[in-house]
Amino acid sequence: xxxxxxxxxxxxxxxxxxxxxxxxxxxxxxxxxxxxxxxxxxxxxxxxxxxxxxxxxxxxxxxxxxxxxxxxxxxxxxxxxxxxxxxxxxxxxxxxxxxxxxxxxxxxxxxxxxxxxxxxxxxxxxxxxxxxxxxxxxxxxxxxxxxxxxxxxxxxxxxxxxxxxxxxxxxxxxxxxxxxxxxxxxxxxxxxxxxxxxxxxxxxxxxxxxxxxxxxxxxxxxxxxxxxxxxxxxxxxxxxxxxxxxxxxxxxxxxxxxxxxxxxxxxxxxxxxxxxxxxxxxxxxxxxxxxxxxxxxxxxxxxxxxxxxxxxxxxxxxxxxxxxxxxxxxxxxxxxxxxxxxxxxxxxxxxxxxxxxxxxxxxxxxxxxxxxxxxxxxxxxxxxxxxxxxxxxxxxxxxxxxxxxxxxxxxxxxxxxxxxxxxxxxxxxxxxxxxxxxxxxxxxxxxxxxxxxxxxxxxxxxxxxxxxxxxxxxxxxxxxxxxxxxxxxxxxxxxxxxxxxxxx
Amino acid sequence: xxxxxxxxxxxxxxxxxxxxxxxxxxxxxxxxxxxxxxxxxxxxxxxxxxxxxxxxxxxxxxxxxxxxxxxxxxxxxxxxxxxxxxxxxxxxxxxxxxxxxxxxxxxxxxxxxxxxxxxxxxxxxxxxxxxxxxxxxxxxxxxxxxxxxxxxxxxxxxxxxxxxxxxxxxxxxxxxxxxxxxxxxxxxxxxxxxxxxxxxxxxxxxxxxxxxxxxxxxxxxxxxxxxxxxxxxxxxxxxxxxxxxxxxxxxxxxxxxxxxxxxxxxxxxxxxxxxxxxxxxxxxxxxxxxxxxxxxxxxxxxxxxxxxxxxxxxxxxxxxxxxxxxxxxxxxxxxxxxxxxxxxxxxxxxxxxxxxxxxxxxxxxxxxxxxxxxxxxxxxxxxxxxxxxxxxxxxxxxxxxxxxxxxxxxxxxxxxxxxxxxxxxxxxxxxxxxxx
Numbered sequence: 001x002x003x004x005x006x007x008x009x010x011x012x013x014x015x016x017x018x019x020x021x022x023x024x025x026x027x028x029x030x031x032x033x034x035x036x037x038x039x040x041x042x043x044x045x046x047x048x049x050x051x052x053x054x055x056x057x058x059x060x061x062x063x064x065x066x067x068x069x070x071x072x073x074x075x076x077x078x079x080x081x082x083x084x085x086x087x088x089x090x091x092x093x094x095x096x097x098x099x100x101x102x103x104x105x106x107x108x109x110x111x112x113x114x115x116x117x118x119x120x121x122x123x124x125x126x127x128x129x130x131x132x133x134x135x136x137x138x139x140x141x142x143x144x145x146x147x148x149x150x151x152x153x154x155x156x157x158x159x160x161x162x163x164x165x166x167x168x169x170x171x172x173x174x175x176x177x178x179x180x181x182x183x184x185x186x187x188x189x190x191x192x193x194x195x196x197x198x199x200x201x202x203x204x205x206x207x208x209x210x211x212x213x214x215x216x217x218x219x220x221x222x223x224x225x226x227x228x229x230x231x232x233x234x235x236x237x238x239x240x241x242x243x244x245x246x247x248x249x250x251x252x253x254x255x256x257x258x259x260x261x262x263x264x265x266x267x268x269x270x271x272x273x274x275x276x277x278x279x280x281x282x283x284x285x286x287x288x289x290x291x292x293x294x295x296x297x298x299x300x301x302x303x304x305x306x307x308x309x310x311x312x313x314x315x316x317x318x319x320x321x322x323x324x325x326x327x328x329x330x331x332x333x334x335x336x337x338x339x340x341x342x343x344x345x346x347x348x349x350x351x352x353x354x355x356x357x358x359x360x361x362x363x364x365x366x367x368x369x370x371x372x373x374x375x376x377x378x379x380x381x382x383x384x385x386x387x388x389x390x391x392x393x394x395x396x397x398x399x400x401x402x403x404x405x406x407x408x409x410x411x412x413x414x415x416x417x418x419x420x421x422x423x424x425x426x427x428x429x430x431x432x433x434x435x436x437x438x439x440x441x442x443x444x445x446x447x448x449x450x451x452x453x454x455x456x457x458x459x460x461x462x463x464x465x466x467x468x469x470x471x472x473x474x475x476x477x478x479x480x481x482x483x484x485x486x487x488x489x490x491x492x493x494x495x496x497x498x499x500x501x502x503x504x
Numbered sequence: 505x506x507x508x509x510x511x512x513x514x515x516x517x518x519x520x521x522x523x524x525x526x527x528x529x530x531x532x533x534x535x536x537x538x539x540x541x542x543x544x545x546x547x548x549x550x551x552x553x554x555x556x557x558x559x560x561x562x563x564x565x566x567x568x569x570x571x572x573x574x575x576x577x578x579x580x581x582x583x584x585x586x587x588x589x590x591x592x593x594x595x596x597x598x599x600x601x602x603x604x605x606x607x608x609x610x611x612x613x614x615x616x617x618x619x620x621x622x623x624x625x626x627x628x629x630x631x632x633x634x635x636x637x638x639x640x641x642x643x644x645x646x647x648x649x650x651x652x653x654x655x656x657x658x659x660x661x662x663x664x665x666x667x668x669x670x671x672x673x674x675x676x677x678x679x680x681x682x683x684x685x686x687x688x689x690x691x692x693x694x695x696x697x698x699x700x701x702x703x704x705x706x707x708x709x710x711x712x713x714x715x716x717x718x719x720x721x722x723x724x725x726x727x728x729x730x731x732x733x734x735x736x737x738x739x740x741x742x743x744x745x746x747x748x749x750x751x752x753x754x755x756x757x758x759x760x761x762x763x764x765x766x767x768x769x770x771x772x773x774x775x776x777x778x779x780x781x782x783x784x785x786x787x788x789x790x791x792x793x794x795x796x797x798x799x800x801x802x803x804x805x806x807x808x809x810x811x812x813x814x815x816x817x818x819x820x821x822x823x824x825x826x827x828x829x830x831x832x833x834x835x836x837x838x839x840x841x842x843x844x845x846x847x848x849x850x851x852x853x854x855x856x857x858x859x860x861x862x863x864x865x866x867x868x869x870x871x872x873x874x875x876x877x878x879x880x881x882x883x884x885x886x887x888x889x890x891x892x893x894x895x896x897x898x899x900x901x902x903x904x905x906x907x908x909x910x911x912x913x914x915x916x917x918x919x920x921x922x923x924x925x926x927x928x929x930x931x932x933x934x935x936x937x938x939x940x
Contacts, residue, residue: 022508022510025508047507048509050508050509051508051509051510052512053512063519075519076519076523076527077526079519079522081618083620167525171525175565180568329582332583340582406582408581408584409581409584410579410580411578413577413579414576418594418595419592420592421591422587422591422592423589424589425588425589427588434580437578449570470575472577474576474577476569476570480568484567
């Protein structure tokens with residue numbers, strides 16, 4: 001595509017002033033869509049665009065952004081907090097909320113000016129929408145066609161249970177399930193179960209392979225394993241773990257399938273909670289990319305619109321003002337600092353990739369030979385959006401240029417030492433270490449404590465044994481750990497213990 | 505093709521159910537916070553909603569997460585200014601102070617959880633298990649005032665009350681019925697006549713002119729003889745006297761502040777005053793509060809002084825009653841104001857003064873007072889608020905009065921839970937005593 005080829009500027013911008021109406025939104029939508037599909041080459045779900053009031057936005061906030069959700073007091077708690085923060089002016093509301101569904105539903109605040117509506121249309125209806133539809137995690141793990149129906153079902157189911165068994169009984173199960181929801185996702189796809197015939201075929205190949213590679217020489221090697229004959233107890237444990245498919249990392253899944261005391265409706269509640277948790281798991285893994293993608297898309301689109309004369313300079317300035325607020329990164333020593341801003345870093349990385357494609361420096365050529373001078377930066381970005389998550393994205397594409405720009409450094413804190421150490425800064429030796437450390441911090445699987453169910457003897461005392469593998473000897477917060485374990489015991493019905501072990 | 509949907513008119517308060525659940529779950533905690541808030545507020549705005557803070561235990565949602573300290577960890581931070589690789593920094597004192605708020609992003613930190621309650625929720629909690637009262641009507645029976653209200657139209661009245669619209673409507677229908685020619689009709693005849701006068705004379709025109717002249721004369725005659733507005737058209741707004749509740753009330757709070765009234769006693773009294781004030785607030789447009797405290801002499805004070813001021817001295821109750829009557833006569837004429845009076849005391853009085861009190865009440869106060877409520881703050885261990893056992897000086901003196909006067913009531917209160925039942929009884933009793 002020829003960068004210098006510009007369409008003639010439209011005679012008149014599409015809107016002046018802040019007022020918007022649906023006809024105008026439609027016109028702007030069409031203009032945004034033209035750029036999104038024909039210039040950036042995005043591929044999106046059909047859009048369903050809903051305009052809501054501030055109060056409704058608060059409602060949506062409290063039910064984790066979903067348009068419908070089962071009832072639970074914790075959502076009420078979120079609501080009263082957000083409401084107070086909003087009313088007292090501590091916290092502004094989001095301009096939009098977008099839901100990974102098909103059609104892709106996005107909510108827009110009625111207070112937004114037309115310029116802001118343009119921004120959020122580009123951001124949510126095209127940026128996020130494209131990401132939801134194309135990223136591999138969402139494709140593998142979520143079902144955008146079914147999510148709303150499923151939530152509708154769960155809402156109805158929970159309220160039916162409340163009628164039948166009482167609000168308290170239902171809430172106590174949900175409380176326990178919520179406590180475990182972060183440990184209740186499947187992180188890896190399970191291998192498909194083999195059909196019997198396939199299994200037989202595989203066994204035969206293996207046998208044939210063994211026969212073909214048989215060598216009498218092996219007989220002469222002293223058999224080490226013989227000295228470690230498994231004890232009966234070990235054998236039994238092995239048999240148990242095979243039967244219950246242990247170890248199991250999805251706690252609610254295990255409890256739902258194997259708890260000796262739960263009623264069918266309670267199992268169904270656990271299932272609902274873990275399904276919702278699983279639905280959000282890709283979002284937790286791609287926060288940085290998702291926002292980076294959407295921010296990049298809106299930035300590109302509004303600039304294109306301005307170049308084509310579709311929006312006025314005033315509107316562009318208003319949009320850029322809020323854009324730059326969103327992508328502001330505070331320094332670590334700023335009192336308002338709360339970690340890396342996913343909008344800032346995500347947007348910067350997307351822009352950086354565009355820059356590397358279009359105008360690479362020698363350094364870029366060395367670090368990113370596959371990107372530097374790429375003739376189609378749009379295609380390169382689309383491919384990245386489709387095939388990475390935050391952790392792999394940072395590990396692969398954070399450039400020295402950006403590390404310098406953000407002045408990143410690594411601070412290590414060892415319990416055994418009385419001082420913090422600066423491990424790496426933005427210099428030639430430090431780039432890779434900074435990049436790896438940052439990528440690690442985006443690895444959700446490594447951020448959530450690694451807790452698995454390792455053993456249970458259903459014929460014996462039925463004690464459930466969980467194991468926490470401490471990474472880098474970082475312990476669990478004790479107060480919450482004990483409270484969560486009480487929930488586990490309640491769902492399991494018998495004793496449950498948590499063993500801690502340092503990961504090797 | 506995108507679908508635009510306007511959801512703004514959808515029902516609001518989708519989260520109301522969850523909000524109620526949350527409040528229910530934390531009711532006990534919130535109640536404590538509300539009670540505390542009430543103690544800190546003035547009576548006038550005790551019932552306003554507002555933010556309350558409750559401790560987070562019981563509403564936190566535990567999850568497995570890493571502890572704030574321990575183990576080895578590394579963090580990537582932006583905005584390096586001066587560090588170079590290999591630098592070492594002192595850890596903040598007291599472990600990891602700099603990172604203490606890590607877990608608090610969701611508001612679930614150690615800090616109290618703060619949120620806002622609406623006025624209704626606030627009242628609900630304040631009078632929890634008290635069912636908000638619905639008995640004011642009975643007690644307000646005589647708090648009435650006749651007020652002119654519009655009541656249709658009449659044929660006579662004062663000019664300022666003339667109802668122009670109605671009058672004109674009558675006038676129009678009368679003119680139509682009597683076929684009074686309108687001005688435009690006469691104008692039409694006159695222009696036509698002028699046209700004829702200018703046109704060349706013909707037989708037909710001459711005949712028409714004659715006919716028109718007759719018609720015009722008749723029309724002018726009719727216009728003169730049928731008036732535009734006739735006295736029978738005129739209507740006036742009619743007013744009638746309607747009895748409505750009076751809009752202003754004054755509430756006298758009388759309290760004994762001698763040394764025997766401690767923190768607990770004052771707190772109980774305050775709750776009672778708050779309740780009464782809420783009642784009156786709902787009924788009247790304007791409620792004034794007058795605080796009079798007394799030891800051996802009475803004094804009008806502001807609210808803060810009333811509840812928190814320190815004063816010592818003997819106990820002469822009649823001084824307060826005198827002060828009240830005086831203020832009422834000076835500022836709150838019973839003709840205009842509904843007078844309510846609530847007296848709280850521990851029941852002690854100096855010898856001989858009680859008779860004086862009864863006399864004052866009988867003669868100067870009760871006749872012009874809507875309601876006089878006396879509560880005696882009893883010792884903590886008296887569980888029943890009903891009279892009984894050995895009564896104190898003031899109680900004995902008032903007992904007869906309560907029998908005789910319909911607008912005088914008295915009760916004993918020993919703990920906060922008593923306040924509302926006592927309140928209800930005070931008003932319920934009057935209904936029984938009142939005219940059947």
